[in-house]
Amino acid sequence: MKVSYRSFTCSQGDIKVIYLFEDNLTFSKEEVNKHIVLANGRNLFNGKKGDLYTFTLDVNETIQTIILLGLGKEEDLTVDTIRKVTAKAIRKANELKVSTVFLRLPKTEVLQIEEMVKNATIAAQLAGYKFDRYKTNSKEENDLTVSIARCGLKEATPEIVSAIEEGNEVAKGIILARDLVNEPANVLYPETLAEEAVKAGKQNGFEVEVHGVEKIKELKMEAFYSVAKASEKEPKLIVMRYFGNPEQKGEILGLVGKGLTYDSGGYSIKPTSGMVDMKSDMGGAASVIGAMSIIANRQLKVNVVAVVAACENMISGGAYKPGDIIGSMAGKTIEIRNTDAEGRLTLVDAVNYVIEKENANEVIDLATLTGAALVALGDTTTAVVTNNDKFYGELKEASAYTGEKFWQLPSFDEYKEMVKSEIADLNNSPGRNAGTITAGLFIGEFVQNKPWLHLDIAGTAWADKKTDLTVKGGTGAPVHTLYELVKRRSK
Numbered sequence: 001m002k003v004s005y006r007s008f009t010c011s012q013g014d015i016k017v018i019y020l021f022e023d024n025l026t027f028s029k030e031e032v033n034k035h036i037v038l039a040n041g042r043n044l045f046n047g048k049k050g051d052l053y054t055f056t057l058d059v060n061e062t063i064q065t066i067i068l069l070g071l072g073k074e075e076d077l078t079v080d081t082i083r084k085v086t087a088k089a090i091r092k093a094n095e096l097k098v099s100t101v102f103l104r105l106p107k108t109e110v111l112q113i114e115e116m117v118k119n120a121t122i123a124a125q126l127a128g129y130k131f132d133r134y135k136t137n138s139k140e141e142n143d144l145t146v147s148i149a150r151c152g153l154k155e156a157t158p159e160i161v162s163a164i165e166e167g168n169e170v171a172k173g174i175i176l177a178r179d180l181v182n183e184p185a186n187v188l189y190p191e192t193l194a195e196e197a198v199k200a201g202k203q204n205g206f207e208v209e210v211h212g213v214e215k216i217k218e219l220k221m222e223a224f225y226s227v228a229k230a231s232e233k234e235p236k237l238i239v240m241r242y243f244g245n246p247e248q249k250g251e252i253l254g255l256v257g258k259g260l261t262y263d264s265g266g267y268s269i270k271p272t273s274g275m276v277d278m279k280s281d282m283g284g285a286a287s288v289i290g291a292m293s294i295i296a297n298r299q300l301k302v303n304v305v306a307v308v309a310a311c312e313n314m315i316s317g318g319a320y321k322p323g324d325i326i327g328s329m330a331g332k333t334i335e336i337r338n339t340d341a342e343g344r345l346t347l348v349d350a351v352n353y354v355i356e357k358e359n360a361n362e363v364i365d366l367a368t369l370t371g372a373a374l375v376a377l378g379d380t381t382t383a384v385v386t387n388n389d390k391f392y393g394e395l396k397e398a399s400a401y402t403g404e405k406f407w408q409l410p411s412f413d414e415y416k417e418m419v420k421s422e423i424a425d426l427n428n429s430p431g432r433n434a435g436t437i438t439a440g441l442f443i444g445e446f447v448q449n450k451p452w453l454h455l456d457i458a459g460t461a462w463a464d465k466k467t468d469l470t471v472k473g474g475t476g477a478p479v480h481t482l483y484e485l486v487k488r489r490s491k
Ligand code: BES
Pocket: 263, 265, 281, 338, 340, 341, 342, 343, 368, 369, 370, 371, 372, 428, 429, 430, 431, 435, 458, 459
């Protein structure tokens, strides 16, 4: 989808989308105004947030389709509203199979034009997203061209051009994460996931190093390898480096994404219903690759190293078993009580690696880690466990902008006691109670008191049904927030 900024010259077949505030239902053109008044009179369009009303006009012997789009009250306008309503209009335009859409943004003091343009671009790209590459008779995609304009502002300023570029890149990163999550596990396994990371690195300007099983053993990543060893597919340790701030080369943010390209549960096997969507158990890895792509592409002035310990959790004669006691790169021993609590095992070695070998002094890990996160917060909100309120504050600020939701869970000492084992240092599965907290705090045992955020995206990385900006499948969460958090640090 191509998005650009230009002044209006609508022709036949094009759709014009007019954004309107509920407290100011007027438009500069008389014929349009007439329709607004009529529709409003019959309660068909009130300008409330998300209201959508379509009609056609007769212009110079041709038909012009107009979509009225409600923004709610002007004083309440946010970028979130711009994204949500724009997505609605784009879906409608795709339904109507037009080739060109003109988005006519409102004149307002509440939001900067660049902010509106950027978020309208993101929404347009995301609303057009589909994953249909495996449908042999998928219809030709409706290739929409989107033009953005605002009354009284004919020419795009350099800032507007840059806002559209940024919007496109953000959307690309999110879409990359969605695609990776949606690829089935027979296509996307550790090696091919690593290839995708290499490709993204080449395209966007970050370095990628991929290690195989030899190096994983040499690094003594026993926790990671224990999960990986039953699979026919070789595990890969994927390391992505971006150094955009050489003046402060000691400041390194570590990103760690859970990269289970498939999770059968292992000997603590999942029922089929729980296994069928487990190709998505690399949602953390996908989001890390998506976020790195945007960060590097926009050349942010920060240093970030992302690590993915990619593998499959399978069953074989060589698999790890409930009751095993294993080691880890950090030296701590772990009693395996459930082979389906595998994510934390791969993550602790990746976290230890990014701190010890890549010198990260802050860590964010993101993982589709526990079904309990879905039980606690549903599929709209990412669960957070952290040891640092300031770091959490940064996340909340970024998320207030991106609209992705996060909520912190407590990490009292009583919970920390639960991850201890009677016969080893730690226990990988203390049971159902407080499952999301104990999974997070298990990882917390390996962060060496560095500022750390653990994001359990089991609920948010995958959508069971479509919402404003997503279709069923991978959502690309929380790519946008990761990018925004890092961008706010880039000076
Ligand atoms: N990948 C799953 C968590 C998951 C479940 C993600 C549903 C998305 C949707 C994880 O590896 C897992 O199996 N967790 C167990 C942990 C338990 C054994 C302590 C769970 O949540 O049941």
